[in-house]
Amino acid sequence: MFFKCFLLFFNLFSIIYSYKILVVNPKFGYSHVNFFSQVADILTEAGHNVTVLAIDFDPTIKHPGAYKANVITVPFTKDVEGDFDSMLDNRFLWTLSNSGAEQFRLMLKLINGMHRQSLRVFNDEELAQKLRKEEFDLGITETINIYVLGMFKVWGIKSYIAGYSMSLGNDLYKYFGLPFPSSFMPTLMSSSTDEMTYSERFENWFVHNFGETVMYFLKDKMTLQSEFDRKYGVGFYDSDNIIGDSSFLLLNSNPFLDIPGPKTPKMVEVSGIGIKDPKPLDEYWDKILSLRNKTVLVSFGSFAKAVYMPDDMKNGLLETMRKLKDITFIWKYEKPEDGTGKDIENLVISKWLPQSDLLNDDRLSLFVTHGGMGSTTELSFRGVPAIAIPIIGDQMRNSKLIERQKCGIIMNKFELADSNILIKNIKTILDDDTYRNNAKILSRRLNNRPIGSKRLLIEHVEFAAEFGRLDMLDLTSRNMGMIEYYNLDIIFPVFFGLLLFILVVSPKFGYSHVNFFSQVADILTEAGHDVTVLTINIDPTITHPGAYKAKIITFPATKEVEDDFANLIDKRLLWNLSNGGAQQFRLMLKFINGIHKQSLRVFNDEELAEKIRKEEFDLGITEAMNIYVLGMFKVWGIKSYVAGYSMSLDGTGKDIENLVLTKWMPQSDLLNDERISLFVTHGGMGSTTELSFKGVPVISIPIIGDQMRNS
Known part of the structure; x- marks a missing residue:
């Protein structure tokens, strides 16, 4: 009798401390589905009320989404199934190159293929109502499904955990205030280990940064940020911070197997949760x-x-x-x-x-x-x-x-x-x-890991369900800019104080880029340094000299190069250009192809190389976008360098009495005058920075590139 009472008390105790958990598990890769199925089933075995929202995507995956938890299935439509079938030829996988670039292109196809089904979930009001009624304590999903973290808020789930069915991805570091250490941590699609040759480190660095650039243009397809802003208002969901705001990040890695690297207290490695107890063979x-x-x-x-x-x-x-x-x-x-x-x-x-x-x-x-x-x-x-x-x-x-x-x-x-x-x-x-x-x-x-993966999983999930968001685990670096994080505001004054001769290389392919590095050169000149600017002509419409106070070496463009750039873009195209990632990306490729020819001329100019070598510069500065110039610094005998990143009157309006048209204006001084009521701008980085410092309200009308983000 006593034993029965004890069991009854124990069961009641378990019920009191049982949480309602929603695991969202899209079916776009068997290993991904299987990992989150294991998470759901282990939590179910631990006594929690777990529901899995299994979102069909790949028709070849027959996994139910979980075996022990409750399952709600969002079926795919015929067009979504067709998207996936047309996306991948199984024979193609066997002939696909192992290079990061080839792998990355395949990943882009996956992203495009998932987008349509994600929109269906986003717009499913019946599903939203059903999930709200459940009043879940905690949500769990994979970071690849970043929009789902926003949907948790729509579905009334206040606490959530992000997960990743692989090792810590190079794309995730930034969300937690960590830089990706490409010098010794291979990207997820890299064929390198932590000990890399020079060429492997270069490829690793390039694949990571190229991936970040391309993902910037595809960001909206993954995050559905514009859809959230349109439906729920700006500020409801912030895709830049929502992963880092999660209580924990579950990783399918193990510290005794994986490559060691920087991690934060929010990262929990639970690889091995799916290892079954062995059974004798039949x-x-x-x-x-x-x-x-x-x-x-x-x-x-x-x-x-x-x-x-x-x-x-x-x-x-x-x-x-x-x-x-x-x-x-x-x-x-x-x-x-x-x-x-x-x-x-x-x-x-x-x-x-x-x-x-x-x-x-x-x-x-x-x-x-x-x-x-x-x-x-x-x-x-x-x-x-x-x-x-x-x-x-x-x-x-x-x-x-x-x-x-x-x-x-x-x-x-x-x-x-x-x-x-x-x-x-x-x-x-x-x-x-x-x-x-x-x-x-x-x-x-x-x-024999001191604390087993299953225990780590269960206890961290229960902790998150009880305490919710855990800001005390966040690194302060999550809210730091690059200058503050790397102490550049401390290092530069000390470092530059020891330097005498500085070369700034500034190709003319965007006015805001040229202007930024002109400011760098002129500020260093004012600080007493001997600064020379190598300005490489590309865009014939940019008449900026490259600097106003530093010395200038001009590398002229040939007529062919100028014509190439002039024919590159129809200026009317910019106004008709979609804000979508695909068109922006195609335009970016045109820019890259456009500057390639002039870059080769600089690369092969032995006379220029000899002239620069004779100057014996102590430091080179250029934009990270001009990556080949970083290699040229070595050719030119410059051992130290810093990479930076910036991101006509034809009678129009002559009949409008209250309109003043001008080719040039003292923009900085105008913005500083309190009589300026409003600034209508394209959202270029220079203008955005200037109006922000001057405190002028703005209507921003982005046209191209980073202007979307600046706005």
Whole structure:
């Protein structure tokens, strides 16, 4: 009787401390869906009332969204399904280059494909009403679905946690007040580790910054910021801060496996939550593992299907199996009925296999894997050596983790066509016990982590549900500008005080850019330094000299270069240009192509190089946009440099009595006069800064580029 009363009391206690949690889980990648399904199911097992909003997107993903939690499904329409089907050719994944640029282009397709379904969720009032009635205590979703964090507010959910089904992405650092350290932290789509060559560091830096630039133009498609502003008013939702405002950020990484890097107290690493308790193999698989002394498991995951592997790669893999007759090969293959490998006695092909239990069996000698985060985590926890053959996305980086732990080898997917390479790699691992020993040591570390991943997940979620937003964990740097964060306001005066000769390189391709670096040069000249400005003519409409107080070296444009730029843009186009990212991005590409020719002239001008070398400048300054100039500083013998970032009367209006037209005006002085009531501006960085300092109200009408953001 006493025991029954105790159980009743315990159950009541559990109910009192049970939270209602909504996990939003869009189906756009199996590993993503699976991670958040694990989160939901673990929280359900912990006694919480969990609902999963599963948003259909990829029709090939049959995962329900969760197995133990309640599930609400938002089905896709035919056009959304068509978007995804037309977006990806499964054969394309196998031939896709491993370079960051190629991977990035594929990611752009995913973003465009998700946009339509996101809008459906955003505008679904029936769904919103249904979720509001549930009165959830906490919301959880992935940062890729950033708009959902805004929807939590629409749905009446005050507290939320952001998550990421991979390691900490290079795009997330900024939201938490951290700079991305590209010198030693590879981007998610990088094939490098933390020890990079010069060229790898350059590629890593370029991929990160190019990605940030392109994502700026695509930002609205991911965040739906303009949709929120239009429907709920400006200020209701701030996509720039909403991720950083989350109580915690759940990461699918483990400090004993991943590359160490800067993190904040809000970041919780919970990789391994999906590792199942091992079960004995059934009779069928037990017999297969006993056929030979060595067994190799081959699986390329669910996204890049092996059935679509190009014939040369498939034949190379099959030839490897034929030649290594003393090894049993188990291959996860989607269509065994097509006859693939039917003549190979030591090959077992299966649509499905108990991967977790196979990896837990000591008779499994090696795992040939695509390096997905799920498989990488699983083989690491089980202590199985691996050959990683990354195909797409973060698999490049995950594979490096295996290599970094010295428990596996990385192989380029295109090398599958050569059976000799795969045979050599298999023999290297099977003949050298070092790989298996290292894998077992890694497994022991992961399984004996002082505080387990499930406990970390449950307790941080419960803490967030109880206390909500945790501002005390925020770094102050979240609210700092670049100058303050890097102490440039302290370093520059000290550093520049020791310098005598400074070269400022200022290409003329945008008036606000030229004007900003002119101001830099003139201020340094006023401070007593010997400053020379190399002004590179590009846009013939810019008559700014490049500086007013510093010395000037002018690099003229040829007629061909000037004509190229003049023909680049029809000025009327700017007024008709959409504020959408796609058109803006196309225009940016035209600019890049337009300045390329003049950049090559500077690069190849030996006379200019010799002239600058003779000056023996102590410091070079240019805009980060002119990245090649940073390399030219080295050519010109300048060892130290600073990169910066700025972002005609034809009778029009002659009949309007209250209109004064002028080619030039003392804008700064006018804005300083209290009789100026209002400034109607394009929102250029220069004008935005000036009116802000002068305290003049404004109507901003952005036309192009960063003017949208400045406004």
